[in-house]
Amino acid sequence: MEPRLILTVALLISATVTADYIRPLPRKTLQFPWDPKPSSYPQQVHISLAGEQHMRISWITDDKSSPSIVEYGTSPGRYDTAAQGESTFYNYMLYRSGKIHHTVIGPLEHNTVYFYRCGGQGLELQFKTPPSQFPITFAVAGDLGQTGWTKSTLDHIDQCKYDVHLLPGDLSYADYLQHRWDTFGNLVQPLASGRPWMVTQGNHEKESILLLKDGFASYNARWKMPFEESGSSSNLYYSFEVAGVHIIMLGSYADYDEHSDQYRWLKDDLSKVDRRRTPWLLVLFHVPWYNSNKAHQGEGNKMMAAMEPLLYAASVDIVLAGHVHAYERVKRVNNGKSDPCGAVHITIGDGGNSEGLAHKYMNPQPEWSVFREASFGHGELKIVNSTHAFWSWHRNDDDEPVKSDQIWITSLVSSECIAQNRHELRKILMAP
Ligand SMILES: [Fe+2]
Numbered sequence: 001m002e003p004r005l006i007l008t009v010a011l012l013i014s015a016t017v018t019a020d021y022i023r024p025l026p027r028k029t030l031q032f033p034w035d036p037k038p039s040s041y042p043q044q045v046h047i048s049l050a051g052e053q054h055m056r057i058s059w060i061t062d063d064k065s066s067p068s069i070v071e072y073g074t075s076p077g078r079y080d081t082a083a084q085g086e087s088t089f090y091n092y093m094l095y096r097s098g099k100i101h102h103t104v105i106g107p108l109e110h111n112t113v114y115f116y117r118c119g120g121q122g123l124e125l126q127f128k129t130p131p132s133q134f135p136i137t138f139a140v141a142g143d144l145g146q147t148g149w150t151k152s153t154l155d156h157i158d159q160c161k162y163d164v165h166l167l168p169g170d171l172s173y174a175d176y177l178q179h180r181w182d183t184f185g186n187l188v189q190p191l192a193s194g195r196p197w198m199v200t201q202g203n204h205e206k207e208s209i210l211l212l213k214d215g216f217a218s219y220n221a222r223w224k225m226p227f228e229e230s231g232s233s234s235n236l237y238y239s240f241e242v243a244g245v246h247i248i249m250l251g252s253y254a255d256y257d258e259h260s261d262q263y264r265w266l267k268d269d270l271s272k273v274d275r276r277r278t279p280w281l282l283v284l285f286h287v288p289w290y291n292s293n294k295a296h297q298g299e300g301n302k303m304m305a306a307m308e309p310l311l312y313a314a315s316v317d318i319v320l321a322g323h324v325h326a327y328e329r330v331k332r333v334n335n336g337k338s339d340p341c342g343a344v345h346i347t348i349g350d351g352g353n354s355e356g357l358a359h360k361y362m363n364p365q366p367e368w369s370v371f372r373e374a375s376f377g378h379g380e381l382k383i384v385n386s387t388h389a390f391w392s393w394h395r396n397d398d399d400e401p402v403k404s405d406q407i408w409i410t411s412l413v414s415s416e417c418i419a420q421n422r423h424e425l426r427k428i429l430m431a432p
Contacts, residue, residue: 030151039062047196048198048224071116149396166381175207266310286321291347295325312343321348344409377401
């Protein structure tokens with residue numbers, strides 16, 4: 001038999017869900033030709049929400065004297081407002097980063113296109129602010145990396161109409177090679193400079209070296225998220241609110257036991273959630289708690305034991321995770337089994353990194369697992385109103401964004417769950 005045919009047959013035999021789907025092969029890491037720019041030219045521009053009606057603009061220049069200024073306005077080429085920000089840099093062994101600028105701008109109008117320029121020069125860019133109320137659409141893709149499949153995923157996301165990108169960890173797969181953070185920053189700029197990218201950390205962000213380097217130095221310097229704005233003391237966990245949705249980004253790689261800073265912050269954050277203002281409650285972290293793939297099996301158990309009772313009592317609607325390079329959607333679950341007051345868990349670590357897909361599954365499929373498939377792709381979550389949201393997963397099938405899984409999700413606000421769990425939530429929040 002021809003090798004390609006043998007491979008195809010093998011892939012079909014190992015397929016667990018969609019027997020008619022031929023899984024594509026991994027793609028190589030992209031090569032980025034040397035593209036010299038003036039040292040003060042703003043590169044790797046990305047934006048993130050930074051508190052009510054504010055946006056953080058982040059970029060890097062080789063020139064250390066370049067100003068952290070952003071000029072912006074609602075008409076092309078006319079910047080009637082400017083803001084001054086802060087800057088940082090880091091050293092990593094022999095690598096020295098460029099000047100990393102973070103400038104918060106606002107207050108901004110909702111659902112409005114802004115034109116902006118970083119550092120007083122370079123290209124004019126534009127972004128759209130999210131709406132103030134429903135509907136709002138989130139694009140979701142984790143474990144991105146920088147391969148041909150990453151490019152395919154980003155191209156598909158670019159075709160969809162969305163307001164905010166959510167990334168549950170593992171961004172660049174730089175894996176200690178710091179210049180790969182720079183190539184990743186330039187790869188995602190066309191999307192990340194136009195819509196806020198809200199990210200949380202994965203294991204590939206850690207890059208610690210025993211006795212030499214603490215973890216997350218590059219990630220924290222480059223991908224500053226609104227942790228200060230949300231009362232957190234760490235960039236590894238924070239929250240934000242947008243158009244009736246409260247979103248909590250947790251850290252799978254920060255301490256999470258009940259005496260940890262993260263747990264204390266989470267309790268404090270949940271105590272401020274008002275489901276009349278934000279009917280939807282979403283949580284993201286990297287290592288999935290409900291995963292029937294053999295890859296990373298059981299890795300999330302400790303964090304789940306520590307935090308699931310609190311998230312359950314708080315009536316979280318949806319949990320999005322990554323880490324496993326495949327897609328899986330799970331029923332509303334709690335304590336290891338389906339539960340109508342638990343969260344819908346979705347693993348979406350299939351952005352396209354170089355490590356390839358995780359295609360070995362536990363059998364029989366657990367009762368809580370609804371749909372699982374090892375393919376690259378992305379998700380879209382359209383929250384239509386306070387009670388209904390439409391989730392769809394789009395695999396990168398032959399470079400076409402095929403809608404492969406879809407479901408309407410009803411919020412817990414429209415159920416008895418919040419009233420039912422109110423006493424338990426208060427008990428956990430009040431505990432010392
Ligand atoms: Fe990971």
